[in-house]
Amino acid sequence: MSFYDELKLLSREQLKLALYSIGPAEVERALVNSEGDLSSLMALLSPAAEPYIEEMAIRAAEITRQRFGTNIGMYLPLYLSNLCANDCDYCGFSMSNKLKRKFLTADELQQEMNIIKGQGFDSILLVSGEHESKVGIDYFCSMLPLVKKQFSYVAMEVQPLEEDEYRRLVNLGLDAVMLYQETYNPTTYQKHHTWGKKQDYRYRVESPERIARSGVDKIGLGVLLGLDDWRLDALLLGHHLSYLERHYWRCRYSLSLPRLRPCTGGISPQTVLTDKGLVQLICAFRLFNQQLEISLSTRESASFRDNLYGLGVTHISAGSSTEPGGYSNPKSQLDQFEINDDRSSAETVNAMLAKGFTPVWKDWQSEWVNLA
Amino acid sequence: MLTLADTQFSSRLFTGTGKFSSSKTMVGAIEASGSQLVTMAMKRLDLKAGTDDILAPLKASGVKLLPNTSGARNAQEAVFVAELSREVLGTPWIKLEIHPDPKYLMPDPIETLKAAKMLCDKGFVVLPYVHADPVLCRHLEEVGCAAVMPLGSPIGSNQGLATQTFLKIIIEQANIPVIVDAGIGAPSHAMQAMEMGASAVLVNTAIASSRDPVAMARCFKSAVAAGRDAYLAGLGITSSVAQQTSPQMPLTAFLES
Numbered sequence: 001m002s003f004y005d006e007l008k009l010l011s012r013e014q015l016k017l018a019l020y021s022i023g024p025a026e027v028e029r030a031l032v033n034s035e036g037d038l039s040s041l042m043a044l045l046s047p048a049a050e051p052y053i054e055e056m057a058i059r060a061a062e063i064t065r066q067r068f069g070t071n072i073g074m075y076l077p078l079y080l081s082n083l084c085a086n087d088c089d090y091c092g093f094s095m096s097n098k099l100k101r102k103f104l105t106a107d108e109l110q111q112e113m114n115i116i117k118g119q120g121f122d123s124i125l126l127v128s129g130e131h132e133s134k135v136g137i138d139y140f141c142s143m144l145p146l147v148k149k150q151f152s153y154v155a156m157e158v159q160p161l162e163e164d165e166y167r168r169l170v171n172l173g174l175d176a177v178m179l180y181q182e183t184y185n186p187t188t189y190q191k192h193h194t195w196g197k198k199q200d201y202r203y204r205v206e207s208p209e210r211i212a213r214s215g216v217d218k219i220g221l222g223v224l225l226g227l228d229d230w231r232l233d234a235l236l237l238g239h240h241l242s243y244l245e246r247h248y249w250r251c252r253y254s255l256s257l258p259r260l261r262p263c264t265g266g267i268s269p270q271t272v273l274t275d276k277g278l279v280q281l282i283c284a285f286r287l288f289n290q291q292l293e294i295s296l297s298t299r300e301s302a303s304f305r306d307n308l309y310g311l312g313v314t315h316i317s318a319g320s321s322t323e324p325g326g327y328s329n330p331k332s333q334l335d336q337f338e339i340n341d342d343r344s345s346a347e348t349v350n351a352m353l354a355k356g357f358t359p360v361w362k363d364w365q366s367e368w369v370n371l372a
Numbered sequence: 373m374l375t376l377a378d379t380q381f382s383s384r385l386f387t388g389t390g391k392f393s394s395s396k397t398m399v400g401a402i403e404a405s406g407s408q409l410v411t412m413a414m415k416r417l418d419l420k421a422g423t424d425d426i427l428a429p430l431k432a433s434g435v436k437l438l439p440n441t442s443g444a445r446n447a448q449e450a451v452f453v454a455e456l457s458r459e460v461l462g463t464p465w466i467k468l469e470i471h472p473d474p475k476y477l478m479p480d481p482i483e484t485l486k487a488a489k490m491l492c493d494k495g496f497v498v499l500p501y502v503h504a505d506p507v508l509c510r511h512l513e514e515v516g517c518a519a520v521m522p523l524g525s526p527i528g529s530n531q532g533l534a535t536q537t538f539l540k541i542i543i544e545q546a547n548i549p550v551i552v553d554a555g556i557g558a559p560s561h562a563m564q565a566m567e568m569g570a571s572a573v574l575v576n577t578a579i580a581s582s583r584d585p586v587a588m589a590r591c592f593k594s595a596v597a598a599g600r601d602a603y604l605a606g607l608g609i610t611s612s613v614a615q616q617t618s619p620q621m622p623l624t625a626f627l628e629s
Contacts, residue, residue: 036544057623246547249510276627307626 003243004205007184010239015042016232022046031055034287041238044284045231053280060283061310067290070358073315074345075123075155075295076116079324080104080143084129086196088182089267090224090260093129095195102324103128103135109143113150115327119319119345122362123153125178127322130159130198137165141172148173153364155220159197160207166214175364177211178220179204180256184236188228192267208240212248219244219251220295225278226260226269234281238288245289254293254315257281261299261338275304279311286312298341302351305341309357318348374571376549377465377497377518379436381408384566385596386438386551387589388412388576395425397585399433405589410435411467411574414457415443438499440467446480447487454491466491467521468500477527481508485515492516501553504535509542509550520546521574523554524565528577530557533564543569559588559595566599567607 019042027049030040043049044056081103084093092099104112116124124147128135140158147154155176156169166177183189186201193199211219221241223233234257241253257278260269273281278300285292295315296305305316320339321327341348349359374381387407392398402410416426430437439457444450447470454466468491470484471477479502491498497518502508504522512520522542525531532555533539543550549571556562562573575592582588 053627054622054624061623246545249545276624279624279627303626311623 002206002209003240004202006243007205007236007239010236012185012232015235016229018042019046019231019235022048024048024051027052031059031287034059035290036242036288038235038238038242041284041288042235044287045234045238045281047231049280049284050276053276053283056280056283056287057311060286060312063286063290064310064312064314068314070356071360072309072313072352072357073123073293073295073363074121074318074349074359074361075125075153075315076119076121076317076345077125077127077157077297077320077322078109078112078116078147079127079322079326080109080139080158081128081131081135082324083131083135084196085131085133086129086198087194088198089192089194090227103131103139104143104324106143106146108325108328109146111328112325113147117150120361121345122151123155123364124151125155125157125317127157128159128324130196132159132197137161137168141168144169144172144174152362155218157220160204161210163210163213166211166216170214170216174216176218176220176254177216178222178254178256179207179211180220180222180224180258181205181237181240182224183227184223184233184240185228192227205240208244209248212244212251215250217252218254218293219248220254220256222256222258224258224260225273225281226271229271230273230277230281234284238285241289241292252291252293253289254295255285256295256297258297258299261340279308282308282312298339300340302341302343302348305348306351306355309352309355316348318343319345374549376409376499381572383408383593383596384572384600385562385592386411386572386574387579388574389426389430390416390576391580392585395429398426398580399429401579401585401589402430402433402435403589404586404593405575405579406593407589408435409438411438411440411576413442414439414453417460436465437461437463438465438467439463440469440501441487442469442471444470444487445472445483446470447483447490450483450487451490451494454487454496455494458496464495465497466499468498479503479523481505484508485511488512488517489515499551504538504542506538506541506545509546513546513548517548519549519551519571521551521553524552524561525555527554529555530578530581531555532557532561536564536568539565539570540568559591562592563595563599563602566596567602569603572596 022043026043030043034040082093083101084095087094087096153175157178189201208219223237259273293314294312296313297317298320374384383406385405385407386409387405389412441450441453444453450470470480472480484500488498488500492515499519500512501521509520525534551572552565552570553574556575557578565573579585579589
């Protein structure tokens, strides 16, 4: 049974009712019995857990310290393209947005990589809009070997692919795939994805399973916080994670918790997730899953990011550009969303060190894998 | 109800047939235990005589038989025993036991996985006896075993759940029933395994070697039922976050500013 089938068996209404009727006793119980327990996750995500935010933070900090030490993994996104054949009303890359479109040539890619490499990064996230004909599997297959020559750990955040396509990329050295569901509410999903292949909710929900079967090292899950009720979306994300861990135990999992950001032609959030809410979310997931990696992008402000390290965040980007070619030619206004923390990677790292955390630039040796 | 392959069991206590002083005591103990699945070593059956002191009374008692491959030292031998058992007893159910080490009877993980795959491919309902190794249990699930049977401590040693930490991981991760087998020496051990969320326990030596096996079987029956009920009811909290010392500077103080 795929997760899509399991999801269909869950009643959203009942889950929502349960989530909003939780009381303090259930939160207190969840605080000490949190690991792997979906009903505890529900309690920790509920409004009833808000007064317990400090207790959650203390516990989350302890667990994170025990599992990850003071390490914070450093990565940087590299935008391959802003071409897109979808219309999604929250994204700057939407097809109907009047914006200069481009995808990187091999030379441009090389220029971008030189700059990123020069800053010390060894872990890279290749991002593109969803455009199958121009920026599809063949393009990825031609670019990946160039990237793999320079970076030990290569992740991708592109359109969902077929299982054999993922396998081809894994054989070329792909280490991780980030694929965010945006929302687990099918109605809301349809409302925001008004054109293109991304409209296929089921295909997207089942993508992590195809990714897992391809033998990739890590899968990144996420929802776009603000599209729908964030508590319920986060809870269903917990169900998804739990399903994947049960069935695909060889994979590592990571979580991204992006809040909706302003972008060209974009909508405003339906439900606003406050800073406190995001802290609750991060702590709830840390208490639920000790080994889960949680990454935080430059969507969040500098001061907020600096306070989140100990609470569960394990990976950050710094000095990011969200436009294709943006490291070589910044501010060409081709970006996906506005960046909030615009410090350089060096500035970010200095602030991190001052807080007692250690940037980890290299954490992988790609020659060890895929030896067969 | 516990479902194993296509069969439902209302009792979560499985028992064995070895070490009893007489077949009458054995049947009395099995009946008192309420067990509906009883394991039996194929090597004990006298196939030439056509009748023996184990099989006939067991068949008469109406319990489901779980033949085991005890005595097999590698995958090949175990598969042979399983095929023999399917032919003679007419059941595809097999408790896979491979222990090349005669002293501690430690199950061989490599041969067990190999045999489990071969037997699952041949359509057997395979219940492998293994060390409490979470990764091995994942592999056994993937090749199609109906359950896993990790040990609590060395077989027949009555030492209880020495492998508790690993049993917890196996129970957390498994998508198939987990039956704690071997080492359960007292009703409290069985209860503990059930409280942890084990699907069932298999107990033989502790019952058979007791001064009064029938009475002991009854005790195990109560313990297993109580342990299961406790698991379902949800165990209480054993530590409290309220006792932890707070950092001098609250971790979430930045949210107020």
